[in-house]
Amino acid sequence: MKLIRWGNPGKEKTGVIIDDVKYDTSSFGEDYNEQFFESDGLKRLEAYLAGNQGKLQPISDSERLGAPFARPSKILCIGLNYAKHAAETGAATPIEPILFMKSTTSLIGPFDDVVIPKNSVKSDWEVELAFVIGKRASHVSEEEAMDYVAGYCLHNDVSEREFQLERGGTWDKGKGCDTFAPMGPFMATADEIKDPHNLRLWLKLNGKILQDSNTDDLIFNIPFLISYLSQFMTLLPGDVVSTGTPAGVGLGLNPPVFLKDGDVMELGIDGLGVSRQSVKAYVKN
DSSP states (O other), X not given: XXXXXXXXXXXXXXXXXETTEEEEOGGGOOOSSHHHHHTTHHHHHHHHHHHTTTTOOBOOTTSOBOOSSOOOSOEEEEESOBHHHHHHTTOOOOSSOEEEEEOGGGEEOTTSOEEOXXXXXXXXXXXXXXXXXXXXXXXXXXXXXXXXXXXXXXXXXOEEHHHHHSSSSOGGGGTOSTTOEEBOSOEXXXXXXXXXXXXXXXXXXXXXXXXXXXGGGBSSOHXXXXXXXXXXXXXOTTOEEEOOXXXXXXXXXXSOOOOOTTOEEEEEETTSOEEEEEEEOOOOO
């Protein structure tokens, strides 16, 4: 299945994509949130769809798409997890995964605007494969890890490099700014993606392709990440883990290039669709 959420920000309804057509599932009566994933929501949704064949109402293409799941308890991200990306930044290849968190308030829809933060001069792009946890995970073995994946989605891990690298402390302050986590257009359930470690992912800035790689360049694969992260914290149903970005970010270019008002980012991953964000300057409300 492909799960979507649609409608105005904060008031999204649920839906699915079947044969490239978007359908409303709001009569299912649940949001795609922690409780949904924890209570076998995917199986129950599948049964609901089977019992409502031919009855679902299509969603207009003019409707806004939100993130494909409700705000999770955590958005966990892995830094420097592509060998070529680590090399372009001049960083040593990590011995263990580098972990940071994005604030849940950074989560937006796949076609929403990205706003450059106040006082930012080094905002950057990062196409990433993210996966969603399907059941509570604590001290999980690598052999069992893939059983905990509910699905996958496209993520642009937008990053402010000065905040991240030049302001002391952890990376989080450059990663969790408002609008810095566009996700979607949909979440594909795990059965839809045969091999998450062999997917092309790419990003264009103003029509020019700058990132073009494959998840086969990951340093730490998904089973390892789930097992590793679950040693330090309990992963809850609906939590999102973003697996890192390949080479081609603005920080790694010579000279570096950073986002400015009016820029357009377009990105995609095999089997997970394409998203597009326009960049807007910060304006005080």
